[in-house]
Amino acid sequence: MFDFARLRLAASSDFARLRLAARRLRRLAVRWRSFVPCVALAALAAGPVASGADADAAVARRVVSLNPSLTAMLVALGAADRLVGVDVWSKRQNPDLAALPTVGGLYNPSLEALVALSPDLVVFVPAAEQRDFHARLDGLGVRVERFDPVRFDEVLASIERLGRIVGREAEARARVAEIGRVRAGLEGAAAGLPRPRAVLILQRDPLFVVGGANFIDEMLTSVGAQNVAGSFPEPYPRVSLEWLVAQAPEVILDSSHDADPPAAHWARFASLPAVVQGRVVRLPVGIATLPGPDLDDALRLLSRSVHGRDLLGGR
Amino acid sequence: MRALSPGRWAAVLLSLSGLLAVVAALGLASGPSGLAPSEVWEVLGGGGAGAAADIVLRIRLPRVVLAAGVGASLAVSGVLFQALLRNPLADPFILGISGGAALGGILVLAFGAAVGLGQSAVPPAAFAGAVGATVLLFAVTGLGGSVSTTALLLTGVVFNAFASAAIVFIASLAGLAEGASIFLWLIGNLSGGEIRLALWVGLFLAVGLACALPLARGLNLLALGEEQAGQLGVEVERHKRVLLLATSLMVGAAVSVSGLVGFVGLIIPHLLRLVLGPDHRLLVPASALGGAAFLVLCDTAARTLLPGRELPVGAITALLGGPLFLVLLRRHHRSVYAP
Numbered sequence: 001m002f003d004f005a006r007l008r009l010a011a012s013s014d015f016a017r018l019r020l021a022a023r024r025l026r027r028l029a030v031r032w033r034s035f036v037p038c039v040a041l042a043a044l045a046a047g048p049v050a051s052g053a054d055a056d057a058a059v060a061r062r063v064v065s066l067n068p069s070l071t072a073m074l075v076a077l078g079a080a081d082r083l084v085g086v087d088v089w090s091k092r093q094n095p096d097l098a099a100l101p102t103v104g105g106l107y108n109p110s111l112e113a114l115v116a117l118s119p120d121l122v123v124f125v126p127a128a129e130q131r132d133f134h135a136r137l138d139g140l141g142v143r144v145e146r147f148d149p150v151r152f153d154e155v156l157a158s159i160e161r162l163g164r165i166v167g168r169e170a171e172a173r174a175r176v177a178e179i180g181r182v183r184a185g186l187e188g189a190a191a192g193l194p195r196p197r198a199v200l201i202l203q204r205d206p207l208f209v210v211g212g213a214n215f216i217d218e219m220l221t222s223v224g225a226q227n228v229a230g231s232f233p234e235p236y237p238r239v240s241l242e243w244l245v246a247q248a249p250e251v252i253l254d255s256s257h258d259a260d261p262p263a264a265h266w267a268r269f270a271s272l273p274a275v276v277q278g279r280v281v282r283l284p285v286g287i288a289t290l291p292g293p294d295l296d297d298a299l300r301l302l303s304r305s306v307h308g309r310d311l312l313g314g315r
Numbered sequence: 316m317r318a319l320s321p322g323r324w325a326a327v328l329l330s331l332s333g334l335l336a337v338v339a340a341l342g343l344a345s346g347p348s349g350l351a352p353s354e355v356w357e358v359l360g361g362g363g364a365g366a367a368a369d370i371v372l373r374i375r376l377p378r379v380v381l382a383a384g385v386g387a388s389l390a391v392s393g394v395l396f397q398a399l400l401r402n403p404l405a406d407p408f409i410l411g412i413s414g415g416a417a418l419g420g421i422l423v424l425a426f427g428a429a430v431g432l433g434q435s436a437v438p439p440a441a442f443a444g445a446v447g448a449t450v451l452l453f454a455v456t457g458l459g460g461s462v463s464t465t466a467l468l469l470t471g472v473v474f475n476a477f478a479s480a481a482i483v484f485i486a487s488l489a490g491l492a493e494g495a496s497i498f499l500w501l502i503g504n505l506s507g508g509e510i511r512l513a514l515w516v517g518l519f520l521a522v523g524l525a526c527a528l529p530l531a532r533g534l535n536l537l538a539l540g541e542e543q544a545g546q547l548g549v550e551v552e553r554h555k556r557v558l559l560l561a562t563s564l565m566v567g568a569a570v571s572v573s574g575l576v577g578f579v580g581l582i583i584p585h586l587l588r589l590v591l592g593p594d595h596r597l598l599v600p601a602s603a604l605g606g607a608a609f610l611v612l613c614d615t616a617a618r619t620l621l622p623g624r625e626l627p628v629g630a631i632t633a634l635l636g637g638p639l640f641l642v643l644l645r646r647h648h649r650s651v652y653a654p
Contacts, residue, residue, distance in 0.1 A: 108487065205434055205507040206499045206625065232623075241506065242374045243623040245366055246348030257493070260433030271369040 059167035060121035060143070066109055067125045068093045069292040070147060073159055074123075076175060076293035077168040085117045093286065109133060115140060121165065123147065150235055152215040155291040156180075175293055182296035182312065183222050186303050189311035190224025196279070198225035198251035198306055199244060202236060202289065204258050204265065207244065211237040215291055223303035223311070225251060249274050253305050255283035281305040319594045327597060331604035335383065338608045342379040342615040346370065347622045378508035381572065382614040382628070383607035384516035385505065386579050388523065388569035390606020392562045393580030394587075394598055395527055398534040399558055400464050407566045407580035410471035410559075411448050414478030416570040417501065419444020421482050424496045425489035434496075438512055438571045445567025448474060449560070462555050503576030503629025505614050512572040523565035524603060530554050531595040538593065578632040579606050582640045589647040609636070 064085040065071040071090035074083060075097075085101045087109060101117060104110040111133065114122065122137055122144045137144050145165060149155040156176045163172020198220060200210040210216045211232030220227045228247040229239060252274040254262035262282045267275055274280050283289075283305060288298045303311045343359070344352045348370055357363045358371040389407050396405040407413065420441030423432055427440075451474065456466045486497050527534075533554050536544040545551050569576075583606045584598065591597055613631040620626060 105487070203495065206495065206504065207506065208495070237623075238625055239623055240347050240618055240625045242370050242618065243347045245369050245374065248366060257428045258433045259428050259431045260435055265433075268373060269369045271364075271366040 058120075060165055062117070062119045062121070063166065064103060064114055064117060064119040064122045065090055065124075066103070066122065067147070069149075069290050070123045070125070070158075070162065071097070072290065072292035072294070073162050074166065077159075077163050077166065077171045079166040079168050082166050084119055085114065111136060115142070121145060123162065123165075149291050150214050152218040152295070155215050155295060158291070159293055179296045179299075182299050183219075185312050186224075186299055187222050190222070190303070190307075193224050193307065193311075195224050195226050196250040196306060197228050197248065197273075198253060199228050199247065199249040200253040200283070200288070201256055201262075204254075204256045206238050207241055208236055208238050209244070210289075211235050215295070216289060219288070219295065219299050219302055220306075223299060223306055225302070225306045245269050245272060248272065250277060250279060251306050252280045253283050253288075253302070254280065255285055255289055257285060279308075319597055324597055327591060328600055328604065331601055331608065335604050335608040335611070338611045338615070339379050339383065342382070342611050343371065343375050345615050345619045346375055347619060347624075374508075377510040377513055378505055378614060378618070379611055380510065381508040381513040381516065382505055382610045384513050384520055385569045385573045385576060386583075386606040386608070386610025387603040388516060388520045388565045388606075389576065389580035390583035390602040390609070391520070391523055391527065391599060392566045392569075393606075394584035394595070394602045395523075395534070395558055395562045396580075397584055398537055398595060399555055399562075400468060401538065401540075402464075402468070403585070404581075406577075407562075407569070408475070408575065408577075410452055410467060410563065411474030411478070412445050412452075412471075412563045412566045413570050413575055414475040415448025415451070416441040416445040416567055417575060418478045418481055419447070420500060420571060420574070421485055421497050424500065425485045425493045428493075434507070437500075438515075441571030442567050445563070445571060448478075449563040449567065452563070453560075462552065462559070467559075499627055500574035502627045503574045503632070504627050505573050505576075505617070506625050507572070516568050516572055519565045519568035520603070523561045524599070526557055526561035527599050528596075530558060531599050534558075534595040534599075535593070574629070576610070576629045576632060578629075578636045579610055582632075582636045583609055586640055586643055589643045 061082055062084045063074065063079070063082045065074060065083060066087045068087070068090045071083070071086050071094060074080060075094060080096070083097065083100060085103045086097055088102055088105045091097050091100065091102060101113065103114045103117070114137070120143060122142055124134065124144065124146055126134070126146050126148055134144050134146065145161075147158045147162070149158045156179065159176055160169075160172045163169045163175075200216060200220065202208040202210060209229045210220070210227065211234050212227070212230040213233065214235035217227050217230050217235075221230075228244075228249050229237065232239075248271075250273040252262065252266055252272070254266070256262075258265070263278075263280045266272060266280045269275060283301065287294070288301050290298075300310060300312065344355050348366075350367055350370060354363060354367045355371050355375075358368050359376075363371070392407040393405070396407065396409055397403055399405075400409070402409075420437045422444075423437045423440040424434070427433065427436055432440075452467065452470050455470045456462050482497070482501070486494055489497065533544065533549040533551075536547050536549050537551065537554070539547075541551050584602050587598055587601050587605050591601055610628070610632065613635055614628045616635070617626040617628040617631045620631075
């Protein structure tokens with residue numbers, strides 16, 4: 001991922017005195033945004049992390065979710081009625097939750113607003129600020145469960161674990177089974193097809209793409225694409241434009257927030273096979289990149305985007 | 316002060332031009348895709364096609380030209396602000412122009428997508444912010460009569476603090492992806508390099524140099540103090556207003572395409588002053604060439620140090636420039652800064 005140590009070093013050797021304020025801001029930014037691009041929202045959810053015997057604990061009835069992907073899982077499992085509060089991003093992503101109280105953003109939740117809801121469970125993802133928050137909630141005797149899924153199987157495990165916690169095991173198992181069915185179907189259908197070299201753009205400038213060892217990379221492989229950035233060890237590396245052009249991707253999946261149309265943006269580089277073949281596709285933000293409950297939809301979206309058609313037909 | 320003969324003037328500027336040419340060639344020849352230098356020259360000579368042409372003409376060349384333009388603009392504005400404000404700590408960001416540009420650019424980075432503005436709208440918005448800050452600067456310190464150096468500095472400091480606070484506020488409202496853009500913008504970044512942006516920066520650099528070069532002798536006299544300079548026939552107030560305006564626009568253009576690339580504007584003028592002496596007739600053009608060469612070199616490093624990845628150039632300028640500057644300061648400071 002991003003090397004903040006290097007940036008901090010730069011900041012500390014910067015002695016132009018009137019940039020003090022900017023430096024303070026930079027430090028803040030470093031803390032706020034243990035950066036992962038838009039996926040970040042998602043990446044923040046988590047594999048089972050030794051918080052132990054959650055299955056045995058009492059079923060949670062008043063849940064606060066501090067992460068959009070966890071919120072989406074709870075809603076998909078039919079446990080929306082258990083939610084008593086969410087973070088700002090969960091709400092933006094799911095307008096149905098408009099009536100729920102907000103307890104702050106991903107990185108700046110309000111302890112007071114949260115405690116006022118008297119939750120019996122808080123689910124969250126261990127971003128830098130939330131780790132501290134975790135300790136404070138623990139101190140107040142509020143039960144806290146952390147999630148941090150990066151790999152595909154970890155997302156599935158998170159769905160099942162959350163299902164156990166809120167007493168929706170059957171729904172969780174069904175969801176995971178359906179995702180597995182779609183994945184196996186797509187893998188089978190893609191087996192005989194050419195495997196185009198693809199890149200998934202998270203952000204254009206600075207250029208962030210999906211690297212290796214994460215659920216999106218695994219889904220690209222499942223639908224029969226070769227992720228040209230799959231060899232990067234970190235999930236969401238910042239890469240150079242020149243590197244990308246030299247990789248000659250045949251498919252560009254652009255899920256950046258940028259309002260400028262992807263086709264026009266990438267047409268600057270006429271040598272890109274994806275441009276020549278007209279295979280620059282805009283991916284809706286948040287479907288393929290959220291480690292949430294709908295990885296089956298994400299897989300089908302990716303397969304349509306890579307191959308130009310739904311490999312599973314009408315199913 | 317060493318005497319400035321036309322021969323020395325020409326020799327210094329020719330050497331620096333040579334340095335810039337070498338560094339630019341290095342920048343064009345280096346990159347993570349491992350093109351052979353022969354392929355690069357073939358493309359530059361009008362041949363070559365495909366990926367090599369895209370890489371050399373649409374990625375490397377715009378960045379080298381942009382880095383040169385931004386580096387020259389920042390170094391020249393640093394030298395001019397240091398002279399005008401008679402303050403060795405002055406850098407291009409001291410008068411709040413950068414704060415205005417940052418505010419404009421970051422507003423679009425944070426909220427542009429919501430109103431249909433892409434990242435291509437960032438430079439114009441940042442430049443509008445820089446112009447706004449310049450207008451504010453002149454409105455507060457007064458257009459007519461004398462412009463007080465203290466009032467200028469205070470306006471800049473206060474406006475920068477205000478802009479920083481506003482940026483923190485905006486960043487706390489923005490999403491993660493926008494937050495990352497904002498962060499990289501604040502540390503300085505040339506990865507969005509496009510040739511039309513480079514030409515835009517070059518235009519304001521040309522205006523700045525055209526205003527500054529004829530007034531360089533006046534800047535030398537200004538070092539004696541405004542009163543003495545006035546007695547020696549320098550039209551102090553007119554000089555100051557013309558140069559402040561030209562320099563502010565030059566900074567605004569540079570910052571609007573690259574964000575806040577630190578260090579170049581502070582270090583290059585001092586570095587050259589240490590080596591060449593304090594005569595602005597030489598120092599101003601030398602800073603343009605030196606700043607250009609320095610930033611092209613730093614950006615080449617930012618593009619190539621980690622294969623396939625990008626480092627923010629603002630971090631490289633500080634890491635490379637800081638130690639170099641301290642070494643030179645230790646060696647030469649008695650001859651230049653001692654009374």
